[in-house]
Amino acid sequence: MRKFLWDVKCTGDIPHDHHSYDIPNDGRDVPIDGNRAEAWKAHFQDLERRCLAVANTKVIWVLVDGFMLYWDQDVVRQLDVCMFLRVQEHILKERRETRYRLEPGGQLPWTDPEGYWDIICYPEYVMTHRDLFKDGEVENGEPSQGLVKGLLLIEPEAKEKMEMMDIVEVCLEKLTCTVSDLCMGHRLCA
Numbered sequence: 001m002r003k004f005l006w007d008v009k010c011t012g013d014i015p016h017d018h019h020s021y022d023i024p025n026d027g028r029d030v031p032i033d034g035n036r037a038e039a040w041k042a043h044f045q046d047l048e049r050r051c052l053a054v055a056n057t058k059v060i061w062v063l064v065d066g067f068m069l070y071w072d073q074d075v076v077r078q079l080d081v082c083m084f085l086r087v088q089e090h091i092l093k094e095r096r097e098t099r100y101r102l103e104p105g106g107q108l109p110w111t112d113p114e115g116y117w118d119i120i121c122y123p124e125y126v127m128t129h130r131d132l133f134k135d136g137e138v139e140n141g142e143p144s145q146g147l148v149k150g151l152l153l154i155e156p157e158a159k160e161k162m163e164m165m166d167i168v169e170v171c172l173e174k175l176t177c178t179v180s181d182l183c184m185g186h187r188l189c190a
Contacts (some may be wrong), residue, residue, distance in 0.1 A: 002074045009078060012060040033165055040172050047176060050185035059179060067121075070148050071128040081178045083152040084132065085169055088139065091157070092125070093117050117165065 051057045070076055096117055126138050132148055133141030143151045152174050156162040
């Protein structure tokens with residue numbers, strides 16, 4: 001993962017020999033407002049142009065997603081923006097059980113064996129995220145800022161239920177701030 005991420009950040013390309021076992025389009029619709037999506041697309045195109053003009057920097061966008069992404073500090077050091085979508089255990093379990101994933105070799109969809117979530121997945125998830133939160137409190141604790149500096153914690157179920165587009169926009173605002181800081185030395189946001 002370390003070398004893979006480094007290569008993608010440098011080139012902007014996924015190596016031709018990379019194989020994913022996730023099915024990228026499993027048929028579930030995720031509603032995103034088209035007008036807002038177009039506005040954000042234009043915003044990021046403008047941000048890329050500014051970075052090139054002001055700092056002679058070509059922005060390469062790499063989105064890295066992973067259930068246990070932040071346990072490897074060599075990977076974390078390569079990330080410019082870190083976000084953590086925290087949802088309760090029962091929601092994680094439901095998502096795990098309804099996702100599509102191919103077995104190695106691209107054969108039949110993978111199905112977790114009985115008890116896999118409760119015995120293996122969730123305990124590993126808690127263990128690998130414990131240090132991200134004060135007092136090791138993965139489900140309710142505040143970010144510790146120790147291992148992942150500047151971690152953006154998003155909790156769509158915490159106070160008011162956040163809609164998908166609200167979550168997306170929080171992430172896009174964080175990306176805007178970080179990229180403008182990196183490229184231009186100042187923020188293009190509040």
